[in-house]
Amino acid sequence: MEAKRIKKLPPYLFARIEKKIEEAKEKGIDIISFGIGDPDSPTPQYIIDELCKEAQNAENHQYPSSAGMLSFRQAVCDYYQDTHGVELDPKNEVVTLIGSKEGVGHINFCYVDPGDINLVPDPGYPVYSIGTLLAGGDSYLMPLLAENGFLPDFTKIPEDIAKKAKLMFLNYPNNPTGAVAGKDFFAEAVAFAKKYDIIICHDAAYTELAFEGYEPTSILEVPGAKEVCIEFGSLSKPFNMTGWRIAWAVGRSDVIDALTRLKSNLDSGQFQAIQYAAIKGLTGSKDSVIELRSLYRRRMEKVIKGLNGMGWNLPIPKATFYVWAPVPKGFTSASFAEYVLDKAGVIITPGNGYGEYGEGYFRISITLADERIDEGLKRLKEHLGKVEF
Numbered sequence: 476m477e478a479k480r481i482k483k484l485p486p487y488l489f490a491r492i493e494k495k496i497e498e499a500k501e502k503g504i505d506i507i508s509f510g511i512g513d514p515d516s517p518t519p520q521y522i523i524d525e526l527c528k529e530a531q532n533a534e535n536h537q538y539p540s541s542a543g544m545l546s547f548r549q550a551v552c553d554y555y556q557d558t559h560g561v562e563l564d565p566k567n568e569v570v571t572l573i574g575s576k577e578g579v580g581h582i583n584f585c586y587v588d589p590g591d592i593n594l595v596p597d598p599g600y601p602v603y604s605i606g607t608l609l610a611g612g613d614s615y616l617m618p619l620l621a622e623n624g625f626l627p628d629f630t631k632i633p634e635d636i637a638k639k640a641k642l643m644f645l646n647y648p649n650n651p652t653g654a655v656a657g658k659d660f661f662a663e664a665v666a667f668a669k670k671y672d673i674i675i676c677h678d679a680a681y682t683e684l685a686f687e688g689y690e691p692t693s694i695l696e697v698p699g700a701k702e703v704c705i706e707f708g709s710l711s712k713p714f715n716m717t718g719w720r721i722a723w724a725v726g727r728s729d730v731i732d733a734l735t736r737l738k739s740n741l742d743s744g745q746f747q748a749i750q751y752a753a754i755k756g757l758t759g760s761k762d763s764v765i766e767l768r769s770l771y772r773r774r775m776e777k778v779i780k781g782l783n784g785m786g787w788n789l790p791i792p793k794a795t796f797y798v799w800a801p802v803p804k805g806f807t808s809a810s811f812a813e814y815v816l817d818k819a820g821v822i823i824t825p826g827n828g829y830g831e832y833g834e835g836y837f838r839i840s841i842t843l844a845d846e847r848i849d850e851g852l853k854r855l856k857e858h859l860g861k862v863e864f
C-alpha cells in the first residue's frame with residue numbers, strides 16, 4: 476500500500492498527450508515538439524574536457540562533501556559578486572545541489588510541518604506545490620495574471636494566510652510565462668516576507684538567459700534580502716547541462732545550514748568531477764552563454780513572428796526560452812493542445828499543466844533546431860489559418 480503522500484501526487488498531466496505521441500509514432504507520423512524545455516545544444520567543450528580530466532583523478536572517486544567543494548562554493552560567490560555585486564560567504568551562505576529541482580523540493584522538508592502553508596505562484600513550476608504537498612503542507616496559490624505582468628499581488632494575500640505562511644516561492648525570469656521581475660518588485664517581496672516572517676525561495680534558473688541587454692536581477696541585490704531569502708541557481712540552462720545535475724542555493728545562512736543538514740542525511744553531494752567542470756563554466760569565458768542568448772533570441776523572433784502572423788499579438792519575451800500565449804477562441808488549454816497535435820502533429824504544452832491560472836494559455840519551448848521550428852510554424856499556419864480571440 477502506497478503512502479498517502481504518494482497517492483496524493485497529481486495524475487501525470489501529460490499522460491494523455493504522451494499516449495497520443497506513441498500512437499502517432501506507431502503510424503509513422505513525424506511529430507514536432509515545442510513541449511519540453513530542455514536545451515538542444517551540447518554542453519560547451521571546455522566544460523566536458525574538465526569533466527573528463529577530473530574523472531581520471533582517483534581523489535574524485537570517493538564521497539564528496541554534502542555542502543559541496545569549497546572551491547565550487549567559492550566560484551558561486553565570485554559569480555554573484557561579478558554578476559550582481561552581491562557578497563556571499565562560501566562557508567555559510569552557499570550549498571551545492573544536485574540540480575535546483577532537488578533543492579526546491581527538499582527545502583520544504585526543512586520548514587514545512589503537516590498543515591503548514593506555503594505561498595506558491597500559479598501558473599508555476601510544478602515542484603513548488605508538489606514539494607509542499609510531499610512535506611504535508613498546503614499551497615496557497617498566488618495567481619500570476621497577465622494584467623499584473625505575471626507578478627503576484629501581495630495585497631491580495633489574506634492576513635491570516637500571510638501570518639501562517641512558511642515559504643514563498645518566486646521564479647523570475649519565469650517559467651512558464653517568460654515574465655521578468657525588477658528590483659522594485661523584489662523589494663516589495665522582501666518587505667512582505669519580513670513583515671510576516673516568511674522565507675522567500677527564489678528560483679533563478681533563467682537569470683542568464685536574457686536578451687537585448689536586459690539583465691535580470693538577483694533578489695539578493697535588495698538590501699537586507701539575505702535576512703529572509705535564499706536563491707536557487709543552476710548550470711542547467713545557461714550551459715546546456717540539464718543532464719549533469721549541478722546547481723546551488725545561496726542566501727540566509729541558517730536556511731542554507733538547514734538544507735545542508737537535511738541533504739547530508741539523504742544524499743552525499745554531487746560527483747566532484749562534475750563540480751570541477753561546473754567551476755570552469757562559472758569562472759570561464761562568457762562567450763558560450765552570449766552565443767546561446769543570441770541563438771534563443773533569434774528563435775524567439777521566429778516564433779513570435781510566426782504566431783503574430785496567424786493573429787496573435789505577442790511581444791518578444793525579455794528572457795527564458797518560453798513563449799506563453801493565449802489559446803484561440805473556442806478552445807481550452809487541453810483542447811487546443813490536442814487539436815494541434817491531431818491536426819498538425821505539433822506538441823505544445825497546455826497552460827493548465829502549470830496550475831489552474833494557466834488555463835486558457837499554452838507554452839511553446841524553443842529548445843529545438845531552427846528547421847524544426849520553421850516546419851512546426853508552417854504546420855500550425857496550415858491548420859489554424861487566422862485565429863481569433
Ligand SMILES: *Cc1c(COP(=O)(O)O)cnc(C)c1O
Nearest residue numbers: 574575576600650680709711722
Ligand atoms: C529548468 C528549471 C530549473 C532547473 O532545474 P535543475 O534541477 O537545476 O536542472 C529550475 N526551476 C525552473 C523553474 C526550471 O524551469
